[in-house]
Amino acid sequence: MKRVSFAEFGGPGVLELVDAEEPHAGAGQVRVAVRAAGVNPVDWRIREGQFQRVHPIELPAGVGQDASGVVDEVGEGVDGVEVGDRVFGAGSSTYAEFAVLSAWARMPEGLTFEEAAGYPSVVETALRIIGEVGVASGQTLLASGASGGVGSAVLQIARDRGITVIGTAGAANQDYLRSLGALATTYGEGWVERVRRLGRVDAALDLAGSGVIGELVELTGDPGRVVSIADLGAPELRVRFSGVAGSMPGALAQAADLISRGRLHIPVERSYTLAEAAAAHVDSQAGHARGRRVVIV
Numbered sequence: 067m068k069r070v071s072f073a074e075f076g077g078p079g080v081l082e083l084v085d086a087e088e089p090h091a092g093a094g095q096v097r098v099a100v101r102a103a104g105v106n107p108v109d110w111r112i113r114e115g116q117f118q119r120v121h122p123i124e125l126p127a128g129v130g131q132d133a134s135g136v137v138d139e140v141g142e143g144v145d146g147v148e149v150g151d152r153v154f155g156a157g158s159s160t161y162a163e164f165a166v167l168s169a170w171a172r173m174p175e176g177l178t179f180e181e182a183a184g185y186p187s188v189v190e191t192a193l194r195i196i197g198e199v200g201v202a203s204g205q206t207l208l209a210s211g212a213s214g215g216v217g218s219a220v221l222q223i224a225r226d227r228g229i230t231v232i233g234t235a236g237a238a239n240q241d242y243l244r245s246l247g248a249l250a251t252t253y254g255e256g257w258v259e260r261v262r263r264l265g266r267v268d269a270a271l272d273l274a275g276s277g278v279i280g281e282l283v284e285l286t287g288d289p290g291r292v293v294s295i296a297d298l299g300a301p302e303l304r305v306r307f308s309g310v311a312g313s314m315p316g317a318l319a320q321a322a323d324l325i326s327r328g329r330l331h332i333p334v335e336r337s338y339t340l341a342e343a344a345a346a347h348v349d350s351q352a353g354h355a356r357g358r359r360v361v362i363v
């Protein structure tokens with residue numbers, strides 16, 4: 067089968083489309099014939115070797131953790147899913163013709179494979195951090211860097227829970243944030259005052275790692291009401307850095323429910339072929355997404 071792989075850490079140019087052995091579903095896993103793979107910033111961070119100290123991988127390695135596809139192998143001990151089911155979920159080496167998933171859910175009716183591949187990691191992250199920051203219905207949540215994959219999910223999940231959201235993004239994404247039900251303003255010079263004019267902030271999420279932890283603490287008045295997913299320096303200001311958690315299966319079920327009820331839609335900004343994986347990484351690394359990018363297999 068074909069898969070995107072890299073044999074050394076480095077820039078997007080290290081990605082190659084190669085012939086590889088097909089993976090097989092182990093206990094508790096399923097294998098899918100991949101129809102689309104989500105492109106997440108973690109994919110290029112791993113390709114650059116950023117996680118080697120904490121989560122070392124061996125080379126050559128495949129790329130990608132999110133996928134949608136059709137189940138074609140069911141591992142030992144797995145119930146409730148059959149060969150031929152259309153699923154979306156998370157696993158490893160998903161930029162490939164076949165991939166093994168360790169968490170999955172049935173795709174909601176009406177969702178395309180292309181769209182479905184964009185949900186798993188961003189929805190798991192959004193649900194996790196909304197829970198960790200402890201914001202409740204009737205309160206206001208500030209999301210710094212709100213137009214990307216995670217931000218798009220945070221805005222809509224918060225709206226579904228009766229939480230008011232103020233989002234920051236670039237000038238080109240202001241109407242996009244408003245279309246997702248948020249109050250919007252731009253980041254950059256004077257942004258703290260612009261946020262204050264939009265309302266009181268009860269809790270805040272740093273989704274862009276743009277060096278604003280101090281300002282988010284100032285706006286909420288409490289480091290315990292701020293969570294970052296992108297600034298490893300956050301704990302120095304007593305702010306929680308939220309990393310990977312094991313909540314993917316539950317998150318996928320919640321995503322399917324929200325999508326079915328028309329409460330969550332993450333647009334696909336652009337699709338790429340497997341051979342264009344390096345271009346997908348270049349675009350993701352530029353850091354200005356609207357929704358999610360996907361690789362079509």
Ligand SMILES: NC(=O)c1ccc[n+]([C@@H]2O[C@H](COP(=O)([O-])OP(=O)(O)OC[C@H]3O[C@@H](n4cnc5c(N)ncnc54)[C@H](OP(=O)(O)O)[C@@H]3O)[C@@H](O)[C@H]2O)c1
Nearest residue numbers: 107211213214215216235236239253274276295309354355
């Ligand atoms: N720790 C975890 O569990 C976890 C999980 C998922 C993701 N992450 C990390 O979280 C970050 C966001 O992920 P993502 O998938 O949402 O990324 P993404 O889709 O690439 O979105 C990036 C967002 O950042 C905004 N942005 C760019 N420069 C900014 C600035 N100076 N100030 C404020 N916002 C700015 C962009 O807005 P414009 O396009 O409007 O400029 C865009 O909304 C990445 O660094 C990723 O690695 C961490």
